[in-house]
Amino acid sequence: MFNTPLPTLNELPSSRQLLRSTAIALITAIALLVTVVMPSEYAIDPTGAGRVLGLTQMGELKITLAQEAAADAAVSPPGATTPAQAPAQEAPQVQVAARPAAESVSEPKPALKTDEMTVTLKPGEAREIKLDMLNNAKVSYEWSTTGGPVNHDTHGEPYNGAEGYFHSYRKGQQVTGDKGEFTAIFDGTHGWFWRNRSNGDVTITLKTTGEYLNVKRLI
Known part of the structure; x- marks a missing residue:
């Protein structure tokens, strides 16, 4: 059923070779975690390589923006209307009833x-x-x-x-x-x-x- 002969015991990797490959893979993963993932995601840069590559700055910006979003959410009470929500909710009234009244008064456009x-x-x-x-x-x-x-x-x-x-x-x-x-x-x-x-x-x-x-x- 098999055209290719099974490998012999001599051809299989030894336990020492398997341990060596596992150790190399583990060291590589730790190096990537310390030099790439930690600086870019958490602004933690124990080696200094992340700042040289610009990854630490990216992580700092992410953390700052996340803190700002959390601060905004904490300041705004649940159900509060943001400045952007009011126009969206009142849009039907402006088009149906309020707009003709505004046009009759001829209010000037607010200055920049x-x-x-x-x-x-x-x-x-x-x-x-x-x-x-x-x-x-x-x-x-x-x-x-x-x-x-x-x-x-x-x-x-x-x-x-x-x-x-x-x-x-x-x-x-x-x-x-x-x-x-x-x-x-x-x-x-x-x-x-x-x-x-x-x-x-x-x-x-x-x-x-x-x-x-x-x-x-x-x-």
């Missing part, structure tokens, strides 16, 4: 908001400024640093979104400023995360103009 904020980061510190924005709202911004470069991530998080979910509009490492414009892709908080990786204090000045509801400093 303009704000300027300054934050100072000590070595290793992170700060975040967020805007409450509705879907398709636009904002233009410009920020610059004094004292050195920073790492940044311009991103947004939906109201009541899945834990840890965020959308990144723009990011960079070791830069002294950025400017541009983005359009919110969902109702939620949208803004900037900075971290100071230098050995001295860094001051960031942010200027915003756009269709946002408010501006707030989170951390």
Whole structure:
């Protein structure tokens, strides 16, 4: 039934060879856990390799965003209406009854908001400024640093979104400023995360103009 002869005892791997292969596999798994998984998922980097590869920064950002989401959930009482939920619930009334009344009064469109904020980061510190924005709202911004470069991530998080979910509009490492414009892709908080990786204090000045509801400093 078999065209290939069975291996002899001499051809089978010895117990020593099996133990050696198992040890190599175990050491490889531990090395990947320490240098890749722990830095990227938990910001734990005992060897320093994760920071060189940029994995530790990724883990720190994940932890920060998860903490922010948990803090927002703790502050908002159950059943509370977020700024983004009110328009969605009132939409049928606006179209059927409220809109003609508004048109008859001819109320002017609210002016765009303009704000300027300054934050100072000590070595290793992170700060975040967020805007409450509705879907398709636009904002233009410009920020610059004094004292050195920073790492940044311009991103947004939906109201009541899945834990840890965020959308990144723009990011960079070791830069002294950025400017541009983005359009919110969902109702939620949208803004900037900075971290100071230098050995001295860094001051960031942010200027915003756009269709946002408010501006707030989170951390």
